[in-house]
Amino acid sequence: MNWPIVKGKATRQAHVALPEGTFEEEHGREGFYGRVSHLYHTHPPTGWTRIEGPMKPHAFYLDRITPSDMTDPRGTPEPVLYNDDLVLSISRRSEPAPFYSRNADGDELFFVHKGTGKIETDFGVLLYEPGDYIVIPRATTYRFVPESKDTFIVVVEAHGSEILPPTPEQKGLIGMHALYDTSAMTIPDFIPYDPKQESSNGKEYELRVKRLGEYTSIFYPFHPIDLVGWKGDLTAFKINMRDIRPVMSPRVHLPPSAHTTFLADNFVICSFLPRPLEEDPDTLRVPFYHRNTDYDEVLFYHDGDFFSRDNIKPAMLTLHPQGIHHGPHPKALKANPNIMRTNEYAMMLDAKHPLKIAPAGESAEWKEYWTSWQEKKAEAATA
Numbered sequence: 001m002n003w004p005i006v007k008g009k010a011t012r013q014a015h016v017a018l019p020e021g022t023f024e025e026e027h028g029r030e031g032f033y034g035r036v037s038h039l040y041h042t043h044p045p046t047g048w049t050r051i052e053g054p055m056k057p058h059a060f061y062l063d064r065i066t067p068s069d070m071t072d073p074r075g076t077p078e079p080v081l082y083n084d085d086l087v088l089s090i091s092r093r094s095e096p097a098p099f100y101s102r103n104a105d106g107d108e109l110f111f112v113h114k115g116t117g118k119i120e121t122d123f124g125v126l127l128y129e130p131g132d133y134i135v136i137p138r139a140t141t142y143r144f145v146p147e148s149k150d151t152f153i154v155v156v157e158a159h160g161s162e163i164l165p166p167t168p169e170q171k172g173l174i175g176m177h178a179l180y181d182t183s184a185m186t187i188p189d190f191i192p193y194d195p196k197q198e199s200s201n202g203k204e205y206e207l208r209v210k211r212l213g214e215y216t217s218i219f220y221p222f223h224p225i226d227l228v229g230w231k232g233d234l235t236a237f238k239i240n241m242r243d244i245r246p247v248m249s250p251r252v253h254l255p256p257s258a259h260t261t262f263l264a265d266n267f268v269i270c271s272f273l274p275r276p277l278e279e280d281p282d283t284l285r286v287p288f289y290h291r292n293t294d295y296d297e298v299l300f301y302h303d304g305d306f307f308s309r310d311n312i313k314p315a316m317l318t319l320h321p322q323g324i325h326h327g328p329h330p331k332a333l334k335a336n337p338n339i340m341r342t343n344e345y346a347m348m349l350d351a352k353h354p355l356k357i358a359p360a361g362e363s364a365e366w367k368e369y370w371t372s373w374q375e376k377k378a379e380a381a382t383a
């Protein structure tokens, strides 16, 4: 079913030459892939005066969350958001784990906001640094060994199938090397296990397995990663944000799906990175308003200036639930004609099914965030 109906004032093409005094909303299905109408409002749809009821936009100061792994080497990451498909947690491990880990509940994606170190895995060693996306396949044995004390990692556990880069078919017309060439991905450096390093003094090694959210420790008299070789096409891998090369068009604002980094069952991960903005004076330069019909939108702000959002700083996270509008803040809308490039580094997670907020998220919430589209209150919050 595909009918181009036009009623009243509308553009000839989406996001271009909006009728004078209007605010465009993209009202679509299936993220940015399904059927869609563009609605031309006379007021920004985020111009509410009051919200009564449980649904509103949320923002969280994640650096106010102190997971138990921050101070206790035996500690764990702290969940912030979750649904049946995924759990988003924060890990701030400051000491090497005194155990090996295995997550039987799902693939894990680690986005490194701060800190350096290494992860020992069945497949070898991966060094990590800020801006890294690291994917560890479900049930891989690994151990985190931070070098710095300031490690701050956003962890996404995927309960469905694998977390994978877009396939050449999914990249479609923009070509298989767009967004990032998969050759820029790093796989672990394999170092064969040397049995001579095995201790003969009765040392015990702990392997902690997560299954159905619970931990079971399995103990061995030998090293849990005692591999002298491996073969195959399943391995851990990483890509750094600096190696992602965003696509843009000088003449039309592209939807967030153009910035897809990974896909998993019922969620996608996108990266918003520094790039020139649209140069055509008729073209919208800020994200269009939308009401997230089929996805909850989560954004983690890693670094830079977040031009479409006021009062958002690195290490904050926003959650825009399905059904309520979001779009540019009033200040960004006014600056629209003057801004020529973005300087933002942010990770987006779009979840097909509604997310719930865990207690740690609730405790770190900026409760007035929903007022930040009201010009006066947004300015007061800056003061």
Ligand SMILES: [Fe+2]
Pocket: 290, 297, 326
């Ligand atoms: Fe959005």
